[in-house]
Amino acid sequence: MTGLGYTLPAVLSVVGVCAWEHWILRTGLFRKPAYWISMAIVVFFQILVDGWLTKLSAPIVLYADRHTTGIRFPWDIPIEDFLFGFALVTAVLLRWEHRGAKDQEERRP
Template sequence: MIHYGYTAASVLAVLVAVVVDLLVLRTRILRTKLFWATYGIVIFFQLIVNGVLTGLGIVQYDPRVIVGVRLAYAPLEDLGFGFGLVTLTLILWVRLEQQARRRQRTTAAGTTSTTTTATTSIDRTTHR
């Protein structure tokens, strides 16, 4: 009996990453050239590492739980998991950076108006 549990989980990882990026957090990194250039570098090294680990038999996969398509000895499903892992990490990183920038702008706006008010008050008292 064949069960494609690993394949289903891999597809789910890809779908979750896409949905989180485009619909939930709306970072839209999947629409940028920078993401795809970065991911190209990541996938290159992922294939090298997966190829070594699976080619030497250090990591083995039950053929009943994968589709059977391999790239550099690694099952295709590993690319889906890698995509999900890398993409979700970058999405969260971008989101946290966006939030930090918003906080800085809010703090800077509050500090600027307070500083301006304080400076104006000081100027008025020294020039009397």
């Protein structure tokens, strides 16, 4: 089945991270401008690096077309890479925020 090999895990990773924040951690990270600024910086550098790695004219990293949606933007980057990037960076930042909140609670008298 087309797209399931890479697309399904990419979508599930985004859903999982968002659900983790919404129902378990509740850090409020998605409401913070600093989060969205940091994500813009991540996406900028992801486009530069991933665009170079996946360019169809001379790819360093190859993807089997049957495992992706086939949507590539910009510079031939599979859209699934952005989903995984969002999930990975967001999961790390959520953990950081959650741990920071716990540390503050422990320091209170």
